[in-house]
Each structure stands twice: as structure tokens, then as C-alpha cells.
């Protein structure tokens with residue numbers, strides 16, 4: 470199913486994974502050579518990190534999110550995935566915040582030799598991917614793998630990635646993936662998808678290797694009532710979402726309103742901190758710099774996440790072409806929701822809501838887009 474397809478795929482051919490056997494799933498993946506990465510609690514947030522066992526999962530916890538707010542709280546439930554999303558999805562695992570791409574060394578005869586810094590990576594199994602993050606992954610695949618030049622560093626990490634998705638059952642107040650057509654159920658891009666019930670999981674294979682892992686667990690088929698409960702839960706999760714974008718393709722509306730007074734208004738509130746672009750699972754802007762040894766004998770070429778909110782992002786030949794927060798915020802919104810359609814055939818927003826929760830002043834992309842697109846000048 471293509472990225473952004475709004476239709477929910479009904480669950481077919483499902484197994485039932487009792488909660489106490491989740492550990493077996495992790496062990497099965499480890500036996501197949503994967504290092505398991507999944508949700509765990511660190512520094513007051515649910516983050517993705519190495520999973521040593523199912524005990525590392527955030528059981529009995531949920532998240533409360535609102536503009537400028539993120540908190541985890543205890544629910545008393547046995548559920549391990551009763552939360553929406555943390556500050557990051559898959560992005561930092563595949564597109565590292567900072568990494569060396571190549572090294573150059575000056576030889577004794579003055580010539581330069583270049584060596585790739587790409588190193589072999591462990592095979593990762595990512596546990597708990599959400600539908601919005603799979604949509605973002607499909608966009609990053611388009612950008613990093615299927616453009617004119619495939620990115621070897623991203624490709625190296627992406628090649629063996631095994632994905633266990635979990636359908637979202639507890640959207641945050643900031644989520645709007647139903648509005649963008651990207652969730653809350655995972656419909657493509659996974660090896661195994663899990664729907665969580667109080668006692669266990671309805672498990673569905675999405676690839677041959679996913680089927681191999683499930684078959685090795687020797688699970689019983691899921692009952693029709695369990696499958697129906699997951700379907701109901703997904704519909705409830707979609708209907709609980711209150712935020713929406715004013716359309717899936719806002720290109721014309723945004724570019725017709727480049728002088729809208731709201732750009733000034735939002736610039737008064739925005740701190741140009743770049744949090745929104747850091748947490749956004751689809752943002753891929755980066756800078757590249759040379760780090761040269763003092764003796765000039767060698768240098769490293771380093772790639773780091775950048776943001777359209779930094780001064781250097783629009784610096785060209787002595788001029789910063791977006792000199793203020795108004796033009797930088799406008800660049801973020803018109804690219805993300807407008808010109809992405811020309812580049813990638815869809816919007817760059819998958820409705821995860823992270824930029825709303827993690828914005829220190831609570832700027833809400835759905836509200837800004839609605840005012841600018843629906844209340845044109």
C-alpha cells in the first residue's frame with residue numbers, strides 16, 4: 470500500500486501472541502541475528518533504545534501531550550504500548566544527528582586519499598513503530614534511497630531493518646494522523662504488526678521474514694472476537710483525534726498567502742529554536758562541514774542535522790536569504806505542507822504531532838495552517 474494511503478487494511482491471517490510470550494518474540498529476533506531496539510523510559514520520556522528484555526518496555530504507562538507539554542503517567546494497566554509517541558521515531562537510527570561521512574588524508578607526495586567512514590552496522594529490529602513513523606520512513610526512503618544518488622550511510626542501516634509495528638490505540642491530544650491519512654493503524658512497511666489487547670497481541674505478518682518469525686513462535690490463530698476488538702480500537706483511536714489539517718494538499722493555499730499577516734503573528738511567538746524540525750520524523754535538512762587537523766594532514770567530512778530555523782541554513786554567497794523568523798517559519802510550513810507535493814508526491818507531514826508537543830511555546834502547525842489557508846487575505 471503506498472505511503473499516505475488513507476484506507477485502513479483489514480487484519481487478515483492473524484495469530485495471537487499472549488503477553489507473557491512477548492519475550493519469546495524478542496528472543497526469536499535475537500536468534501535471527503537482530504539487535505532489538507524499542508520503547509523504554511529515559512529522562513522522563515518514552516524513547517527508543519536497546520531492549521534487553523520485555524521488562525524494559527513502558528508497561529503501565531501512558532503519555533499526556535498538549536501544545537508545549539509532554540508527560541508520562543502511570544495507568545495501572547498491563548499494556549506495554551498504551552501511549553502515542555515519544556520525542557523521536559525511527560529518524561535518528563537511520564539518519565544520525567551527527568556523523569562522519571568520509572575522511573581525507575594528505576600523503577607524503579601531497580596527494581589526497583579519501584576513505585569512506587561508513588562502517589558495518591548491526592542488523593536492527595525496531596519494536597513498536599507507529600503508523601505515522603512508517604509513513605515518515607517511506608518518505609525518507611524516497612529521499613535517501615530513491616533519488617538521483619542513494620545515500621550509502623542511510624542504505625547501510627536501512628538494508629536489514631526489521632520492523633515490528635504496533636497499531637496506535639491511545640493517540641495523544643496532539644495527534645492528527647487520521648487527518649493526514651497515515652494512521653492510526655499500520656497498513657504497510659512492516660514485517661510484523663501487533664494490535665494490543667489487555668492480555669496480549671493480535672499479530673499479523675507483513676513480509677516473508679515476518680511470517681518466518683511468527684511461524685517459529687508456534688502461535689495459535691487469533692479469535693475473530695480478538696481481531697474485531699483490534700478493528701474497533703483502531704476506529705476509536707481515529708475518532709478520538711480532534712486536530713486536523715485543512716486539507717491534504719495545501720500547496721496552492723499556502724503559496725497564495727505568502728504575505729498573510731499570520732506569518733508576522735507566529736514570528737512574534739516562535740523562538741527559532743529548531744525543536745520542531747529536530748523532532749519531526751520527516752525533516753532531513755543537514756549541514757556538511759570539514760573538520761581539519763591543525764597540521765593539515767587529514768580532515769573529516771561531518772554531516773549534522775540542520776534546521777530551516779538556523780541562520781546558516783539559508784546562507785548563500787555572503788547573504789542570508791531568510792534573515793528573520795517570519796521567513797524561516799514560512800519556509801518550514803510552505804515546504805512541509807506545500808512544495809513537498811512537487812518533490813515527493815505528498816505532504817511532508819504525517820500527523821505525529823511531535824512539533825506541537827515539543828515546541829517550547831506551544832505553536833500548533835494545524836492551527837497556523839488553518840488560519841493561513843482558510844482565512845486567506
Ligand code: SF4
Nearest residue numbers: 749818819821822824
Ligand atoms: S510537521 Fe509536526 S506533526 Fe507533521 S510530521 Fe513533522 S513533527 Fe509530525
Ligand code: SF4
Nearest residue numbers: 739740742743745828
Ligand atoms: S515553531 Fe516552536 S519549536 Fe519550532 S522553532 Fe519556533 S519555537 Fe521552536
